[in-house]
Amino acid sequence: MAYPYRHERETRVLSEGFGDPRARTVAGWREFGGYRGIARALEIGRAETIDEVRRSGLRGRGGAGFPTGLKWSFMPKDARRPHYLLCNADESEPGTFKDREIIRWTPHQLIEGCLVGSYAIGASHCYIYLRGEFFESNQIMARALEEAYREGIVGKDILGSGVDIDITLHVGAGAYICGEETGLMNSLEGRRGEPRIKPPFPAAVGAFGMPTTINNVETLAATAHILRHGGDWYRQWGTDKSPGTKLFCVSGHVNRPGNYELPLGFPLMELIEDICGGMREGRALKAVIPGGSSVPVMSADECRDCSLCYEGVEAAGSMLGCASVIVMDETADIVRQVRRMAQFYAHESCGQCTPCREGTAWATRILRRIEDGRGTEDDLDTLLQISDQMTGTTICVLSDSLAAPVISSIRKFREDYLALVRRGERVGVA
């Protein structure tokens, strides 16, 4: 049984087993070549495993794009104290829906990635922090993990190597901030998911006070393939600074939204026009948010020559984030959407930092006032001022994450705001 809806231009590494329920079993996953990556890692040793990932140039897929091999190398070399690997499966950045697909179609791909990561950093216990809402993924993952334990792939003496690695499926309870790495650590420890001040960094003092590494689901899944085929193999795709393939989550006003796996550096307009079948009802493109709701909005003009790699999106004035491409056509009401984002961040702010706690709430109130036609031009300046104070002043970047869309939308879609504050006219309907 195959997914009938794929695009021929996709490069399927991570997504090869998507749509095939057989990939949910150990035997099925082995048919896809599974568990050869961890076998090779165990063969070449810990240091060489990190080197292989470093050679691949893989960058973290959770949003920040930090080089994974480098992150792993920060962990102490001798495991005198327990080390932990935390797999970040909290996927809750608006616009992002890739980790869920990896987990529910190819749970063994993630287990293999967790084993590779744990082995590389000398961890004997890995926690998969799964977002609480993912019941189906949770059940599928649980079943797969139990089978992996039965088969001797996880637990004591994995694959007969003498190495012990436990994996525990841990489920959250609904809080976006637990996706932030130190918030996740606190939440795992049974605390409120409030981010911690850094330093100390997790590689020195992390979960339960021990050296810890946190990686996204997609990052870990990719390392399984990198170990199987080698770091140079992974570099055949993507650009020098952004090697490899990436799952692009496309949502909004396109004909065929969905997850598409493409080499990094793929042109944004081809993603929209070709892969996603163009804009709905042939309407004109108005704006794109290329990396999940936390990054600056791009105008249609900025999209034209943008290529989807970390440096390409940055050059176009935004950030690739987790490659969650939210597409808006000419009927989109930018002010309303920015207000909805503000509402989200106000709801999810953990409340530790004043600029974030107060700023997200003020921004929501002001945006709502503007949306209702009760705003003034001065409100736009106030919003910019608040956003400015929300940037770079807080423990984590949730605060900056609202400032980015607010500032960029006022700069790039000022006319939409002015139509409301001057004439009480809405631009767009959605």
Added chain:
Amino acid sequence: MSETPFRNPGWAGNTGEFELSEADVRGSAFVGRRPPEGVHPSTSASYPFMRVERDPGAKLFDGPWRERFEKMLTRYPTAMAALLPTLNLAQELRGHISPETMDEVAGLLGLSSAYVRGVATFYTMYNKRPVGRYLIQVCTNISCSLCGADEVLAAFLKHVGAELGENSSDGNFTVVEAECLAACGFPTCVQINERYFEDVSAGDVPAILKRLVSELEGE
């Protein structure tokens, strides 16, 4: 497929060209029922806790539930780390987390009541008061809202006949707004207890509610 409003194949948009069955996509054929005592300690903390049947007076924890609770404790270096899993388990059993439940959980783990209340109220998935047999959570975040989530929410409220966040008079439904559910390519995404319904439009709402009621009657 016409009976069920569930169309999403879990890949691309709703083009009506899929061969996958709902069971394939949901993995329900693969997953099956799971015993309350859990299977392996590694996964004991991770089962659904939004069952239709619940018992607000159930003991924390008895019989198989006790077994699962004890399995969970073996997976963490501290008892505190078992707090969220324990609250999850309590909610799975009782349907919501009352202040008394928080106190009991505090006792079980040797934590102070104030601490547990502080943590439990931080997380949105703990129902602080009883909810309907079906908790309907409509995502109205950006990708869904661009594609008509507000109309879907309005349709649910209308057909259920209750205010946002209030329980319907028959106790069957509670409709709330949700933040992004990580199914943004398939708007509007609606989570009903442990199930996702994707590609939902306002017109699909009566059929979904009918299906839920018939599932209740089938129990």
